[in-house]
Amino acid sequence: xxxxxxxxxxxxxxxxxxxxxxxxxxxxxxxxxxxxxxxxxxxxxxxxxxxxxxxxxxxxxxxxxxxxxxxxxxxxxxxxxxxxxxxxxxxxxxxxxxxxxxxxxxxxxxxxxxxxxxxxxxxxxxxxxxxxxxxxxxxxxxxxxxxxxxxxxxxxxxxxxxxxxxxx
Numbered sequence: 001x002x003x004x005x006x007x008x009x010x011x012x013x014x015x016x017x018x019x020x021x022x023x024x025x026x027x028x029x030x031x032x033x034x035x036x037x038x039x040x041x042x043x044x045x046x047x048x049x050x051x052x053x054x055x056x057x058x059x060x061x062x063x064x065x066x067x068x069x070x071x072x073x074x075x076x077x078x079x080x081x082x083x084x085x086x087x088x089x090x091x092x093x094x095x096x097x098x099x100x101x102x103x104x105x106x107x108x109x110x111x112x113x114x115x116x117x118x119x120x121x122x123x124x125x126x127x128x129x130x131x132x133x134x135x136x137x138x139x140x141x142x143x144x145x146x147x148x149x150x151x152x153x154x155x156x157x158x159x160x161x162x163x164x165x166x167x168x
Contacts, residue, residue, distance in 0.1 A: 007156035009109075009149060010071040011139045013064075020061035027054035064139075070124075072109060072135040074160040079111070081134050086123030092161050100137065100150065107137040107150060 030051035032044070068084030078091040096112040110131040113122070124132050137153055138146020 006073055006075040007152065007160065008071065008073045009135055009137070009153055009156075011067075011069050011136060012141050013069065015141065016061045016064040020058055020065050023054045023058035023061060027051055027058050030054060070135045070139075074156050076160055079161075081111070081123055081132075083123040083134075088117075088121050088123055090117060095161065098134075098157065098161075100153070101133070106139065107146070108133045109135040109137060109153065 030047050032048050032051060069082075071080075071082040073080040073082075078089055079095055080087065080089040082088075090113065094114045094117055096114055098109060098111040101108045101110045110127070111134050112131045119126055122132055124134055127133055138149050141149065
C-alpha cells in the first residue's frame, strides 16, 4: 500500500512564544520603581525607554503567538486550506491560479478559485483583487527557514499542480 504524497506548510507559534516570554520578563525587570527625577535622570530615562521598548515588543509577540494557525496542504488530488478551525479542500480543477505575493516583509500564498466555490466556505477573507491570501510563508520561523519554505513551496506547487505564477 502506497501512502498518499503531500506537502504541508503551516505557520509556527514556537518563535513568537519564546520572544514574547523573554521580552515580557525583561519588561517586568525594567518597570519604573520610583518617580524621583532629582538624581540620575539619564539612567532613569534610559531604563524607562527600555521598559517601553520591551513592552511593545512583548505585546506584538503575544499577538503573533495567539494568532490562529494557518495550514496549506498540497496533494495530487487538490489543495487543502485551514485557518484556525475552518477548513476547505478543493480539487486542482477548481484552483484558477496561485502565486506568492510579497507584502512588506511577509510572503503570502495567494490563491484564485473558480466562482463555483462559495466564498462563505473559504476559511480566509477575499482580497480586493479576487484572490485569497491563504498562508504566510515563513511566519514564526527564522529567515533561513522561511527561505527554505519558499523553495519547498515553489517545487511542490510545480510538482502537484503544474501551474504557478511567478510574481510580476
